[in-house]
Amino acid sequence: MKKLTALSLSGVLLTTAAIAGCAGGSAVNKNESGKSKAGADDLGEKITINLMTRSYAGGGWPPNHPVIDELNKRLNIDLKIEWVPAANYPEKLNVMAASNNFPDVYYITNTEYVKWQSKNIFMDVKPELSKYPNIVKYIPEESLKHFNPKDKYYGIPFYYQEARDSLAIRKDWLDKLGLKVPETMDDFYNVAKAFATSDPDGNGKQNTVGFSMEISPAGTFGFGGPANFLTSSFGLANNWKLDGGKLIPMQTQSKELKDFIGFMRKAYAEGVLDKDFPILKSRDSLNKLEAGKSGIANVNPQQLYVETLPPLTKLDPKAELVQVLPPVGPTGLRGTRGLPTADKIVINSKIDAKKQQRILKLMDYMLSDEGYDLVKHGIEGVHYKKTADERYEQLEASVKDRQFLLVGWFFKRFDPMFLIYKWMDPKETATIKAYFDNNAKYVTKNEGFGFVSETAIKVGPNIDKKWMDTMVKVIVGQEPMESIDKAIAEWKAGGGDAIIKEINEEYQKSK
Amino acid sequence: MAVTGSKAADIKTRQRKWEEWKRGLPIYFMILPGLLFFIVFKYVPMGGILIAFQNYDPFDGFLQSSWVGFDHFQRLFQDPDFWKIFRNTLMISALNLFLFFPVPIIVSLLLNEVRLKWFKKGAQTLLYVPHFLSWVVIVSMTVLLFSAQDGGINNLLSTMGYERIELMTNPEYFRMVYLFQVIWKEAGWSAIIFLAALASVDPTLYEAATMDGASRLRQIWHINLPALRSTIIILFILRLGHVMDTGFEHILLLQNSLNIDVSEVFDTYVYRVGILQAEFSYTTAVGLFKALIGLGLVYLANRASRKIGEEGVY
Numbered sequence: 167m168k169k170l171t172a173l174s175l176s177g178v179l180l181t182t183a184a185i186a187g188c189a190g191g192s193a194v195n196k197n198e199s200g201k202s203k204a205g206a207d208d209l210g211e212k213i214t215i216n217l218m219t220r221s222y223a224g225g226g227w228p229p230n231h232p233v234i235d236e237l238n239k240r241l242n243i244d245l246k247i248e249w250v251p252a253a254n255y256p257e258k259l260n261v262m263a264a265s266n267n268f269p270d271v272y273y274i275t276n277t278e279y280v281k282w283q284s285k286n287i288f289m290d291v292k293p294e295l296s297k298y299p300n301i302v303k304y305i306p307e308e309s310l311k312h313f314n315p316k317d318k319y320y321g322i323p324f325y326y327q328e329a330r331d332s333l334a335i336r337k338d339w340l341d342k343l344g345l346k347v348p349e350t351m352d353d354f355y356n357v358a359k360a361f362a363t364s365d366p367d368g369n370g371k372q373n374t375v376g377f378s379m380e381i382s383p384a385g386t387f388g389f390g391g392p393a394n395f396l397t398s399s400f401g402l403a404n405n406w407k408l409d410g411g412k413l414i415p416m417q418t419q420s421k422e423l424k425d426f427i428g429f430m431r432k433a434y435a436e437g438v439l440d441k442d443f444p445i446l447k448s449r450d451s452l453n454k455l456e457a458g459k460s461g462i463a464n465v466n467p468q469q470l471y472v473e474t475l476p477p478l479t480k481l482d483p484k485a486e487l488v489q490v491l492p493p494v495g496p497t498g499l500r501g502t503r504g505l506p507t508a509d510k511i512v513i514n515s516k517i518d519a520k521k522q523q524r525i526l527k528l529m530d531y532m533l534s535d536e537g538y539d540l541v542k543h544g545i546e547g548v549h550y551k552k553t554a555d556e557r558y559e560q561l562e563a564s565v566k567d568r569q570f571l572l573v574g575w576f577f578k579r580f581d582p583m584f585l586i587y588k589w590m591d592p593k594e595t596a597t598i599k600a601y602f603d604n605n606a607k608y609v610t611k612n613e614g615f616g617f618v619s620e621t622a623i624k625v626g627p628n629i630d631k632k633w634m635d636t637m638v639k640v641i642v643g644q645e646p647m648e649s650i651d652k653a654i655a656e657w658k659a660g661g662g663d664a665i666i667k668e669i670n671e672e673y674q675k676s677k
Numbered sequence: 678m679a680v681t682g683s684k685a686a687d688i689k690t691r692q693r694k695w696e697e698w699k700r701g702l703p704i705y706f707m708i709l710p711g712l713l714f715f716i717v718f719k720y721v722p723m724g725g726i727l728i729a730f731q732n733y734d735p736f737d738g739f740l741q742s743s744w745v746g747f748d749h750f751q752r753l754f755q756d757p758d759f760w761k762i763f764r765n766t767l768m769i770s771a772l773n774l775f776l777f778f779p780v781p782i783i784v785s786l787l788l789n790e791v792r793l794k795w796f797k798k799g800a801q802t803l804l805y806v807p808h809f810l811s812w813v814v815i816v817s818m819t820v821l822l823f824s825a826q827d828g829g830i831n832n833l834l835s836t837m838g839y840e841r842i843e844l845m846t847n848p849e850y851f852r853m854v855y856l857f858q859v860i861w862k863e864a865g866w867s868a869i870i871f872l873a874a875l876a877s878v879d880p881t882l883y884e885a886a887t888m889d890g891a892s893r894l895r896q897i898w899h900i901n902l903p904a905l906r907s908t909i910i911i912l913f914i915l916r917l918g919h920v921m922d923t924g925f926e927h928i929l930l931l932q933n934s935l936n937i938d939v940s941e942v943f944d945t946y947v948y949r950v951g952i953l954q955a956e957f958s959y960t961t962a963v964g965l966f967k968a969l970i971g972l973g974l975v976y977l978a979n980r981a982s983r984k985i986g987e988e989g990v991y
Contacts, residue, residue: 260955263735281955285736371836375826381934441825444846444933459827627954638934642846 213524214244218272219576221249226571232548233569236540241528249575253448268514271525273324273576276508280313281623288320289513289522295319298526300533304579309507312616321510322529325580328504329605330468333395336461337486339366347490351399351429354493359438361461367482376438377462378451381638391443391451391464393430394503398610399495400426404503406614406669413614413670417633417657423650425496430641444638458482462490467601468585471594489601492608501610508615511577532572533579541578543587544569550589558589617672625661633657729962735955742958749962758941766942769928770920772856778916780864782909785871786897801872804865815858816930820845848936855931874908875901910982918975921967943967 226249227234234245248269250258259278262268268287282288292310295302301322309323335347340357343364348354358376360366366374379391389397398404402423403416416423433439440446440460455463456477465474465487478485492500513525531537543550549564570585578584582602586595619626636653639645658666729749731742753759784804791797807815822830823844831841844850878900886896925944932940943963951960982988 257952260952263955264957266735266738278955282736285734287736373827373832441841441843442827442845444935445820445824454827624954628950631949635934635937642935644848644935 209242212242213521215525216246216269218248218269220252220255220273221575222252225249232545232567236545243524270517270521271513274510274512279510280618283320287515289515290318290320292319294526298530300530304533306580313618321512323507324509324511325578326505326507327582328506329502329609331464331466332601332605333392333490334463334465334487335490337488338484339461342366348493350494362438366461367458375440375460378440378454378460379443380446380448380450392462394464395492397426398501399493399499401499402426404610404612406612408613413673418654420651420654427637427640427650434641467598489604491604500608502605502608504609504611506615529577532577538579541572542570560589614669617669619665619668621661621664621668629657629660629662726965728958729965731958733958749959753963762941762943762946765939766921766923769923769942772852776856777859780860781867782871784864785868785875786901789875807862808866812927812930815862846935848939851936851939871905874905878904914975914978917978918971920974921970
């Protein structure tokens with residue numbers, strides 16, 4: 167009932183406003199819309215901007231956050247942010263699509279971006295970019311082009327570090343068992359086996375796992391967790407591999423798959439691979455490392471000193487992590503699957519042109535030296551303070567406010583050190599940088615990245631998931647090795663052949 | 678003379694009826710909110726069924742999307758997984774109907790026999806409290822206790838020298854885990870309605886039965902069960918209407934690559950294809966198919982129940 171009253175009330179108000187607007191004369195209106203086309207950089211009018219993005223552990227900010235207040239003040243906007251838990255994000259987008267009602271500017275996952283590109287719901291930002299020097303400066307053109315038709319940029323990329331995650335191992339466990347940091351695949355297996363069976367934590371119980379991993383729910387990126395660093399050792403592609411001028415998907419690499427799956431199958435049977443892996447969720451293998459239950463995991467170096475090490479050293483003060491480079495496979499191959507930037511930030515094409523310009527202005531500001539400093543480090547005196555020349559100290563408010571959320575979860579420069587703050591210990595910063603630099607040398611590129619296939623949009627997730635289900639069944643021994651070929655055949659028949667054809671056509675066109 | 682008399686009587690009865698109606702007016706008004714609720718939230722959305730026969734594109738809307746007739750239904754029946762999903766759905770429904778459904782009845786009969794008031798109250802509370810836990814909590818608890826590597830129960834088993842049980846990943850256990858979780862969560866709660874029916878039994882019946890020398894079991898058989906009969910039948914018919922609704926959240930949470938062959942049901946399929954891949958038309962068609970089967974079953978069961986002399990639901 168209350169809602170109804172409110173609705174009718176607002177109806178009345180609207181009508182009055184409309185009448186008042188008419189009385190004010192159309193000349194004013196015309197004038198204003200004319201101005202907006204010229205690029206509303208004057209910040210004269212206060213504009214409300216609805217923004218939506220993903221959130222992870224800890225959730226988003228409350229509406230009256232100091233960083234939002236600061237942005238509001240500097241850009242004369244009223245920024246309203248909706249934080250949607252990452253796990254439900256595609257669901258949320260699809261529900262919004264069903265009602266065709268999107269926010270003004272929002273983060274969009276690649277699947278949905280590619281699917282809706284032609285629906286005229288995203289603003290083409292290409293013609294506007296010349297007005298926004300910071301966007302041009304800090305976002306590479308190549309990345310803007312990915313997943314877009316020629317001459318259009320329907321969105322601005324959300325930066326992913328291509329070689330962000332790295333394999334790390336418990337140095338103290340290695341020392342205790344008298345083992346060395348693994349170099350080859352065999353070393354890796356032996357170390358993992360010793361971790362599982364030789365009681366590395368010395369509590370007298372066999373309660374540690376060799377290595378763990380998660381299955382990506384979409385089934386597209388192969389395996390999460392440490393297994394990500396093993397696929398390349400067997401020659402498996404990072405989704406698409408270039409072979410003799412043709413792009414080949416990893417789903418059809420029969421021989422390489424058999425080598426890799428065979429390895430995993432043995433690891434599972436001998437208790438080296440975590441028995442729980444089929445039911446693990448996205449962060450579980452890292453959780454196990456942090457809980458002292460496993461000694462090898464896929465870590466995000468940026469989070470090393472903030473998230474991973476504190477609980478670990480609290481549990482075991484001697485705990486020490488070192489980086490492991492991807493192990494060398496039987497034929498000398500090694501690599502880490504690069505994860506290039508695929509998701510986008512898009513601006514609603516249906517909103518007022520003036521608002522669109524202000525949003526671009528906001529994004530441009532977030533990349534400028536001043537703005538980047540604000541959204542990354544927060545406000546001086548509130549989140550940090552200067553103690554000496556080039557020396558800073560973090561203040562308590564930054565722990566509570568988590569001033570970095572917009573950078574982390576919404577929009578940032580293409581900068582691997584985007585979560586490295588000026589108040590951090592230079593030694594830690596150097597370690598993190600070393601992780602990144604070492605890893606970057608071994609990136610296995612996804613050669614088919616950025617190309618769009620209609621069939622993949624329609625049936626891709628479904629056939630990928632089925633394919634992955636079979637791989638998991640083979641690893642645990644529920645199905646024989648021959649099922650791999652069957653899974654490949656089914657993937658191809660279910661639409662894979664068409665996907666291969668379409669992606670290769672796109673690739674030819676791009677040359 | 679006689680004719681005019683009957684006319685007068687006619688007018689009189691009509692007047693009386695109008696009077697009665699007028700007296701009932703406030704009560705009729707009270708129906709209004711309920712009626713509105715059903716119209717706004719149940720009947721109006723039914724218009725959405727139309728998209729099952731369209732290639733619905735949310736950006737074009739109802740009016741501009743193209744009509745495709747029964748294409749989506751054809752696609753469903755031709756899906757290689759259709760029979761698998763159909764079978765799984767029916768299997769889980771069968772578990773619900775034949776293995777879960779009797780449990781609350783038994784629970785209520787047992788509770789009804791307890792003479793210690795405080796014990797009865799306590800037991801009942803303990804039984805129905807799990808109803809208020811969400812499936813996420815229940816499934817996570819099960820994982821914590823039973824996962825093969827880190828689960829508490831499995832660690833205990835292995836220290837005692839037994840084999841670990843892969844309760845969460847072995848497809849053979851899936852249905853059992855599902856059923857036990859449903860019983861644990863819902864049995865106490867569903868028993869409440871039967872307990873209420875039992876509370877209304879005339880105590881003189883028991884006295885008479887005791888006089889005739891009937892044992893407790895005899896009393897249950899000849900007094901309590903007949904008292905529950907109509908409640909049981911109505912609830913059973915209502916449940917039949919949901920034969921294809923296996924509940925989505927619970928199964929999705931239990932699902933993984935290894936048990937997918939027994940755990941994929943229409944509800945999870947609709948979620949995966951419809952919400953995640955945004956095939957709205959297709960999944961509406963699947964939903965419609967489900968609803969039609971449920972409707973058919975309710976109709977048949979209702980007729981059967983009338984045949985055996987019970988009241989149906991309508």
